[in-house]
Amino acid sequence: GENVEQHPSTLSVQEGDSAVIKCTYSDSASNYFPWYKQELGKRPQLIIDIRSNVGEKKDQRIAVTLNKTAKHFSLHITETQPEDSAVYFCAASFGTALIFGKGTTLSVSS
Amino acid sequence: DAGVTQSPTHLIKTRGQQVTLRCSPKSGHDTVSWYQQALGQGPQFIFQYYEEEERQRGNFPDRFSGHQFPNYSSELNVNALLLGDSALYLCASSSDIDNAGLAGGWWEQFFGPGTRLTVL
Numbered sequence: 001g002e003n004v005e006q007h008p009s010t011l012s013v014q015e016g017d018s019a020v021i022k023c024t025y026s027d028s029a030s031n032y033f034p035w036y037k038q039e040l041g042k043r044p045q046l047i048i049d050i051r052s053n054v055g056e057k058k059d060q061r062i063a064v065t066l067n068k069t070a071k072h073f074s075l076h077i078t079e080t081q082p083e084d085s086a087v088y089f090c091a092a093s094f095g096t097a098l099i100f101g102k103g104t105t106l107s108v109s110s
Numbered sequence: 111d112a113g114v115t116q117s118p119t120h121l122i123k124t125r126g127q128q129v130t131l132r133c134s135p136k137s138g139h140d141t142v143s144w145y146q147q148a149l150g151q152g153p154q155f156i157f158q159y160y161e162e163e164e165r166q167r168g169n170f171p172d173r174f175s176g177h178q179f180p181n182y183s184s185e186l187n188v189n190a191l192l193l194g195d196s197a198l199y200l201c202a203s204s205s206d207i208d209n210a211g212l213a214g215g216w217w218e219q220f221f222g223p224g225t226r227l228t229v230l
Contacts, residue, residue: 006152032217043200043221044153089152095166096216097143100152 002027002094006101013080015110023090023101024072032093033066033073038103039086048075080108112137114203114222122228123191131186131225135203141165141216142184144176147198147224159184160206160216191229198224 003026013019025033031052036044050057050064050073057064061080066073073092077084085108091098115134123129135142141160145153155168159178178184182203188195201222208215 004152032214034217034219036221043223046218046220049218091152093217094155096141096160097155097158097166097168098153098217098219099155100145102152103150 002092002099004090004092004099004101006090006104008104009102010105010107012107012109015080015082015108017080019077019080019084019106019108021075021088021090021104021106022072023074023092024070025092025099026071027092027094027099028071030071030092030094032098033064034091034098035062035064035075036089036091036100037086038089044089077106080106082108082110084108114139114201114220116199116201116222116225118225119223120226120228122230124230125191125193127191127229128187128189129191129227131188131199131201131227132183133186133201133203133222134183135201136220139203139205139220140182141204141206142178142182143202143204143219144184144186145200145202145221146170147200149197153200156186158216188227193229196227196229198226200224 034049038044063076087103091100143158144156147153157167173189202219204219205215
């Protein structure tokens with residue numbers, strides 16, 4: 001069935017480094033790919049999204065790239081800061097719903 | 111402008127009992143989706159309500175049911191609770207019409223704080 005694989009499951013970087021999280025999806029009809037950030041004990045927050053008619057989207061230090069042919073998309077965070085530490089989830093649309101990956105725990109040390 | 115709200119915050123039940131969770135969507139949103147998030151996992155889609163009807167359903171048993179009211183708020187009901195139902199239950203609201211006035215906004219979903227359900 002529909003599935004979203006996310007890697008790595010944990011990622012540790014030094015402050016100022018870049019972080020990259022990758023996801024692959026199985027449903028070729030998926031058209032929308034959001035990324036959520038979830039801090040401990042809090043709700044998932046939408047940080048950036050991309051639709052299938054766009055290859056790349058940037059918002060300050062965050063960017064997302066999409067390769068529809070290969071069915072994978074990635075989140076890039078540049079100049080990481082300690083407050084970027086959280087669990088990040090990718091998701092892909094399935095009908096009107098979202099299917100989520102299992103998450104990546106990002107730790108940024110100063 | 112109120113965001114998505116959920117009640118209660120926490121709930122403790124015993125096996126076999128029934129539970130009802132509630133969600134009020136963000137102002138201007140008409141679609142509510144429910145997700146189950148087990149510890150250390152990503153949210154899993156349960157179902158989505160639009161115009162008071164279940165529009166799409168994930169891979170969850172019939173013990174999970176829902177309802178949407180005319181004011182767009184929603185309830186999630188779980189019958190015959192199992193230990194494995196212990197999780198954070200999240201609702202997410204969206205609008206079928208996106209910021210550009212086009213259909214397809216249902217994917218841009220904003221989450222509530224969740225209800226932590228513990229089944230003993």
